[in-house]
Amino acid sequence: xxxxxxxxxxxxxxxxxxxxxxxxxxxxxxxxxxxxxxxxxxxxxxxxxxxxxxxxxxxxxxxxxxxxxxxxxxxxxxxxxxxxxxxxxxxxxxxxxxxxxxxxxxxxxxxxx
Amino acid sequence: xxxxxxxxxxxxxxxxxxxxxxxxxxxxxxxxxxxxxxxxxxxxxxxxxxxxxxxxxxxxxxxxxxxxxxxxxxxxxxxxxxxxxxxxxxxxxxxxxxxxxxxxxxxxxxxx
Numbered sequence: 001x002x003x004x005x006x007x008x009x010x011x012x013x014x015x016x017x018x019x020x021x022x023x024x025x026x027x028x029x030x031x032x033x034x035x036x037x038x039x040x041x042x043x044x045x046x047x048x049x050x051x052x053x054x055x056x057x058x059x060x061x062x063x064x065x066x067x068x069x070x071x072x073x074x075x076x077x078x079x080x081x082x083x084x085x086x087x088x089x090x091x092x093x094x095x096x097x098x099x100x101x102x103x104x105x106x107x108x109x110x111x112x113x
Numbered sequence: 114x115x116x117x118x119x120x121x122x123x124x125x126x127x128x129x130x131x132x133x134x135x136x137x138x139x140x141x142x143x144x145x146x147x148x149x150x151x152x153x154x155x156x157x158x159x160x161x162x163x164x165x166x167x168x169x170x171x172x173x174x175x176x177x178x179x180x181x182x183x184x185x186x187x188x189x190x191x192x193x194x195x196x197x198x199x200x201x202x203x204x205x206x207x208x209x210x211x212x213x214x215x216x217x218x219x220x221x222x223x224x225x
Contacts, residue, residue, distance in 0.1 A: 004155075046214065105154055
């Protein structure tokens, strides 16, 4: 069975500082990996995805994620956090050849002014 | 609009009643998903459609839950004999089959 783990329920970071939101996955093969963001009372919004190739993936709003196959991780990063980045972030994985996308439990990011 | 549309946005019902939740996907997206999200949890997979057929319904919790997509576009999630434990936000997403999902804003179901 495939699973996605987000070990931190909440991450607090000061505005202007770099941020990292952690994600590890347990999916056989080389899965597709995704990050989504959810603002209060809104649906999930796609941020970025890893399919193949370069381990550093760039996405929307200045976010990027680093794929590490040996550690089965796909951590979300941003060089300089904004207060408006405060939201709930979900990591997700999709086993190649399948269609069922599995989500982590989410990490609340709080950017402090 | 061009996004995924879900109705109703809020539904309050009594235990034992029947509920229908509707999803209108992005035009041209052949793949459609239903997820359920409870407070403090990540989205939980329910069912996936490819065209008109349910390609994977392994996430439906029991036979009270059913979903259809008769013309390969709009989908309806149907819940019979609702229970308090069914209270959650039901999310619909469509996909252009490049992997990423485009979500609607969800239907919040409250069963009293």
